[in-house]
Amino acid sequence: MTDNRARTDSRARTEDHRGDRAVFSVRNLWKVFGPRADRVPGSAAADLSAAELRERTGCTAAVRDVSFDVRKGEVFVVMGLSGSGKSTLVRCLTRLIEPTSGSLAIDGEDVLAMDRARLRELRRRRAAMVFQHFGLLPHRTVLDNVAYGLEIQGVAKAERRARAAEMVAKVGLEGLEGRRPGQLSGGQQQRVGLARALAVDPEVLLFDEPFSALDPLIRRDMQQEVIRLHREEGRTMVFITHDLSEALRLGDRIALMRDGRIVQLGTPEEIVGSPADDYVREFVRDVAREQVITVRSAMRPADIGESETGPALAPSATVSEAIEAVARSGDPAARVMSDGKLLGVVDHEALLGVVAGTAEEPVGPRDPGAPTGRGVAA
Numbered sequence: 001m002t003d004n005r006a007r008t009d010s011r012a013r014t015e016d017h018r019g020d021r022a023v024f025s026v027r028n029l030w031k032v033f034g035p036r037a038d039r040v041p042g043s044a045a046a047d048l049s050a051a052e053l054r055e056r057t058g059c060t061a062a063v064r065d066v067s068f069d070v071r072k073g074e075v076f077v078v079m080g081l082s083g084s085g086k087s088t089l090v091r092c093l094t095r096l097i098e099p100t101s102g103s104l105a106i107d108g109e110d111v112l113a114m115d116r117a118r119l120r121e122l123r124r125r126r127a128a129m130v131f132q133h134f135g136l137l138p139h140r141t142v143l144d145n146v147a148y149g150l151e152i153q154g155v156a157k158a159e160r161r162a163r164a165a166e167m168v169a170k171v172g173l174e175g176l177e178g179r180r181p182g183q184l185s186g187g188q189q190q191r192v193g194l195a196r197a198l199a200v201d202p203e204v205l206l207f208d209e210p211f212s213a214l215d216p217l218i219r220r221d222m223q224q225e226v227i228r229l230h231r232e233e234g235r236t237m238v239f240i241t242h243d244l245s246e247a248l249r250l251g252d253r254i255a256l257m258r259d260g261r262i263v264q265l266g267t268p269e270e271i272v273g274s275p276a277d278d279y280v281r282e283f284v285r286d287v288a289r290e291q292v293i294t295v296r297s298a299m300r301p302a303d304i305g306e307s308e309t310g311p312a313l314a315p316s317a318t319v320s321e322a323i324e325a326v327a328r329s330g331d332p333a334a335r336v337m338s339d340g341k342l343l344g345v346v347d348h349e350a351l352l353g354v355v356a357g358t359a360e361e362p363v364g365p366r367d368p369g370a371p372t373g374r375g376v377a378a
Ligand SMILES: Nc1ncnc2c1ncn2[C@@H]1O[C@H](COP(=O)(O)OP(=O)(O)OP(=O)(O)O)[C@@H](O)[C@H]1O
Pocket: 033, 034, 060, 061, 062, 080, 081, 082, 083, 084, 085, 086, 087, 088, 089, 242
């Protein structure tokens, strides 16, 4: 529950701050591995299944014709099963892997046209990566590990240590500055990795399955940490995971990948409430819908007399929160309010309909007019 609220708040903040400006703009991006890879995009072979393509050409299309924007201030999750192309896609964003074709821009600047110096700057300052294996330097202290990125940038020692100390405190490692990575738990090491990425104050943080090596409780802790940091800073984040619950907990929007394609791009609510196809439906089958669907989607217009009573909820409140509020107050319905205005009501029937998965109209897009669905740019 606490989790959920944190996520909802984080989203509300994101909506306030992002202004829909794209940080990364990706259009028709392909990454094909194998011989004469550049011949695959746009050819007849491009439509073959992964197995057929491999058989006929010896190539693997890890990313196939993918288009999307990462909006300023959002947590953009790339989710999919192992081998679906998540890591390749995110590595293409800073050309750690060179895309085969397509276009790619950061803040309107063409990433594919960048020279080596500009690329280095992109990776060091503008889009910092936090890896699953934390890549810490074993002989350096926590503080020096965190300061490392600043050291590479040539920041003077006193300044980088001061900034590193600030980041160490920010990720909750105060008091451990003098330890070496080997003297820390996995979760603490991951926090050091996170602090190091934050220290360079990048516009975007890219996370490549950062928590998958951690045990479930520590993983939960780290997810909370990311949510907290995001809430405090509103920094744009791209987060790779193969774990649906992690994606739903963290993501403002989720791109669900399968065989190199984005099969659906939408809010957690859209993905759970209106899966684009049977694959997505199967993927989200076991999700507790009431923890994802908001009252904005479940509400109906108020009848006469309903505007006066019942607990008031924000449109971003989850159905699960509404159930709790209605149970506590004893009213037949909750009111959905925004800026003192009544938007609608959610009654028992609607709330139970969501839980049972029988709600009539699943979920409309959160911002009307925003495109969702198959590989669509946002
Ligand atoms: N250097 C490479 N050469 C050839 N094929 C590759 C290479 N890197 C990745 N692939 C293939 O591209 C596809 C996508 O791989 P990728 O690592 O991006 O998937 P992923 O979704 O991140 O998987 P995981 O969750 O297991 O990390 C896979 O079929 C993989 O085998």
